[in-house]
Amino acid sequence: MTGIYKNLRKDFLVEFRNRSAVNISFAFAVITTMSISLVAGGTSFEPHIHAILIWMIIFFSGMNGLAHTFIREEDEKNALFLRLAYSPEDIFISKLLFNIIFFTGIISVICPLYLFFLQARPLIPQLFIATAFSGGLAIASITTILGAMVSKAGGKGSLFTVLSFPLILPVMWVSITNTALSIEGAESANYRNVLFLIAFSGIIACISYLLFRYIWVE
C-alpha cells in the first residue's frame, strides 16, 4: 500500500512541478474543444455527431498524455532508479491509478466545455456522465500497459497511437453509441454498455497487472 501511495505522490509531484507536460494535455483538450465550437458556429448537430466529436477530442487528448507517465521514466533516465526501489506490481498500480486520475481530469474538463459551447444538452445526464467516466476508465486501463511497452521500445510517439488505436476502437464504439443515446434520451438507453466498459477495464487491468513485470523486468 505505501509503495503505491509513495509512487503516486512522486508521480504527481514530478508531473506538476514540470508544469509543461500536464499543461500541454489540458491545453490540447481545451483548444480542440474551442476550435470545434468556433467552426461549428452555432449549427445544431445530431446527437451521434456530438458523441463522435466528444470522443474524438477525448481520444486525441489521451494519446497526447497517457503514455507520458512511462515514457518520462525512460526519457529522464529514471527507469533504473525506479526499478531498484519498488516492485513491478506497486509501480504498475500506481501508474494505472495516475492515468485514471489524470484522464478523469481531462474528461471532466472536456465534457462541460463541449456541452456548454456547442449547446448540447444530454437528456439523460446520468448516463452521459457514467459513459464518459467508464469509457475513460477503459482507455486509461489499456493505455497504461501499452505505454509501458512503448517506453521500452524507444517511445516514439506514433508507435503508441498505432498500438492503442485498434484496442481502444471498441471502447470508442461503445462509448460513442451510448453517449449519443444519452444525448438523445432514447428509451432503449440503459446501463448495459457502461457495465461492459467497466468489465472491460477490469479484465484489461487484471491481465496487465499480471503481465507487467515481464515488460518491466529483464
Place this chain on the structure above:
Amino acid sequence: MKIHRLVYILMPLVIYMSFLWAPSAAILGDASRILYYHVPVAWVAVIAFIVAGVESIIIIIKNDEQSLMREERAYNTTLIGLVFTILALVTGAIWANLSWGSYWNWDPRQISIVILLLIYIAYFSLNSALEGNESRGKISSVYLILAMVVMPLFVFIIPRVYDSLHPDTIINADKKMHLEEAMKITLFTSMGAFTLLYIYIYNIMNRISAVKIKIREKRHAL
C-alpha cells in the same frame, strides 16, 4: 507425424467439391460457393491467433533455452494469422458485394475483422520497434496475450450485440445449420483442409526458424 501432408490430397478434393460437387445455394446461386473459402479462412485466422496467444503464455511462464524458438513460433503463427485475416476480409468483401450489393457496409462484423487486422499489424510494428532489445520476445508476448483476450470480444461478442447484416455463423443461437447435407460436408471438409494447410505452412516456417537459431548458436560457440 506427417498428418499435414494430407493437405496434398484434401485441398484439391475441396476445390473439386466446392466448385463442382456441392449444389448451388437457393438464392445466391453459384456465388455462394465462396462460403467454402471464406469460412475456413476466417476460422484459420482465429486459430492462428489463439495459437499465438497460447505460445505467448508459455513463453511468459517458462523462461528457458526454448524461449527463442517459442518466440519465433509465436511470430510465425501471427504472420500466418495476419495473411488469413486479410484473406477473410477480402473473401468477406466479395461475398458482401454479391449478397448486399457493396464491398463495404459498415457492418459490425466487417469492422471487427478490420480491427483485428489492425491489432496484428500493430504487433509487427511493436516487434520491429523492439529490435535489439533483450526483452523483445517477452514484451511482444504480453501484447499477443492481451490481443488474444480482446479478440473474442470482436469476433464473437460485438457482432452479436449489435445488429449485423452478416448471416448467422456456425456458432449461432439456433445451434442449427441452415445448409443442405452436401454443402455441410463440403464446408467441413474445407475447414479441415485449410486447418491442415495452416499446420503445413506453420511447420515449414518453424523448421526454417529452428535452422536460423541453430546457425546462430554455432556461430556463438566459435
Place this chain on the structure above:
Amino acid sequence: MIKIGADSITKRFGEHLLFRNLAFSAESGESFYITGANGSGKSTLLQILAGIQRPYSGHVTWEKNNVTIIPDDYLKYSGFTGPQVNPYEMLTALENIEFVSGPDVDLHNVNELLERFGIYKERNRQVKFFSSGMKQRLRIINAIINDPPVIFLDEPGSNLDVEGKAILYSFIENLKPGKIIFIATNEPDEIKLCSRGIVLDDRYL
C-alpha cells in the same frame, strides 16, 4: 551471512560477446572489485550480479545463511548505484531519499548521511539544480540509506572532488565489516579498497 556466487557467466549483446565463463564468489565481510578497459562489461557484470540483467548463460546464486534467495528478492538485500541510476530531477534531494527509504529509516538517519556527505544544506533543493558531484553524493546516499547487507557501486568516485572521494572511501572502509561490497571501477584508489577482484580482459573472451 550472505554468499554470492557466479558460475560460468557469459554475456552477449546480439552478436557482440562481452565476456564468457566468469566464475567467482564473495561473502559477507569481503569487498570485490571489477575492473577492465572501457566497454569490457564492468557495469553489465555488476547488474548481472545484482539480478537487474540476466546472463546469456550461466548462473548467479545468492545464499543467506545457506538458504538460496530467489532473484526477485536480491534487491531487498542490496543497494545499487551507478551512472544510469538517476534520482528525479524535479524532486528535492530529501524527497528522493524519502522515496527510496524503507520503513526502518527515520529522518535522523537521513540527516546524518546528508551531513556526512556534505549536502545537508541543499537537501531541499531540486536535484535539477545540483552539480554532477552533488548528484553523485546523493546517488551514494540512496544506495546505502537502507543499510543493505550487499552494496553495488558502479564508478562511485566519478564526478567527485578530492574531498568527496575522501568521504566516500572512509565511508566504504567503515561499511566493509559484515557487508559484501562490489565496486566496478577503473580508479586505482577504489580498487585498493577491495580485498580481491576480477579483471575483465581477453582471458574472458
